Amino acid sequence: MAGTDTSKEFIFRPTPAIILVEPQLGENIGAAARAMANFGLWDLRLVNPRDGWPNERALAAAAKATHVIERVQVFDTLAEAVTDLTLVLATTARNREMYKPVIGPDVAAERLSAHIGAGEKAGILFGRERWGLTNEEVAISDAIVTLPVEPAFASLNIAQAVLVLAYEWRRVALAGMPLPIAEDLGEPAPRDQLIGLVEQLGEALDRAGFFKTPDKRPGMMDNMHAMFAKAGFNAQEVRTLRGVVAALDRRHERANPARTQKKD
Incomplete structure (x- = not known):
């Protein structure tokens, strides 16, 4: 090592x-x-x-x-x-x-x-x-x-x-002495960043047709908010995930231009 x-x-x-x-x-x-x-x-x-x-x-x-x-x-x-x-x-x-x-x-x-x-x-x-x-x-x-x-x-x-x-x-x-390298968990993600991530994900899922029936969306969004809050992401991880969601969303739009035009 x-x-x-x-x-x-x-x-x-x-x-x-x-x-x-x-x-x-x-x-x-x-x-x-x-x-x-x-x-x-x-x-x-x-x-x-x-x-x-x-x-x-x-x-x-x-x-x-x-x-x-x-x-x-x-x-x-x-x-x-x-x-x-x-x-x-x-x-x-x-x-x-x-x-x-x-x-x-x-x-x-x-x-x-x-x-x-x-x-x-x-x-x-x-x-x-x-x-x-x-x-x-x-x-x-x-x-x-x-x-x-x-x-x-x-x-x-x-x-x-x-x-x-x-x-x-x-x-x-030397019991109690810290390990030679410290754990770096990063800066905790502010709550508004987590909320923004889930909302961005929800909008992308809307465009992808993920929510089959409108009445299911609120409950599923609540579950996603709870999941991401429990995960304990740091600020950098949230920024990375938002970038991932945006990239996938752009890819979906390029693959389905008709649906994008219809939305416009």
Whole structure:
């Protein structure tokens, strides 16, 4: 979905750290960075990336999320990557048979938001592309986050998983914030414009022979007035409709010159 506004400045709010453990492909790191940037996250930590760092493929895949890529921190071990965090959540789609809370992304976002809102730091662990996190890595977390995926096809690309958690984080942490684009309903049509539209339509229908019997016309006109009033058109929409009615009326007159002459 295109729509990045380069005139807007990125706001570095307190957010969860995204920790990728031994990521293998630079493209996935870049795509994860892009997903983070989409929803306002910026603290990306890499644990022993296979191809080292920096990575040109990651930069290309980040699609201008350079403010995330430029702040990437690289660690040799997971323990080093989480040392400053007081809440750590581990993502996995497999049953680890551990006595740990298992929560969904919505609950995870609520916990993260409350924790960071209290001035603490938190992070989310994501495992390797091929087999995810080890049991030892999951064991150091405070809870397991799993997504409501189809059990028969539960594996997600890292960037997809990051995107879901980042979205849930923003939805909860910035609840009530307006959407990036505002709804434009236009200037409400004045009542006299609506009345004029219906009267113009009625006259055009008269010329087209729509009202088969004169006694039906008042009731049908009342219904049309009610219909157009209920529609809630703005001023531009009414002007457009009046133009449409006029064009159709002119077309009808050109197709039936005898009837026009008879009226004159």
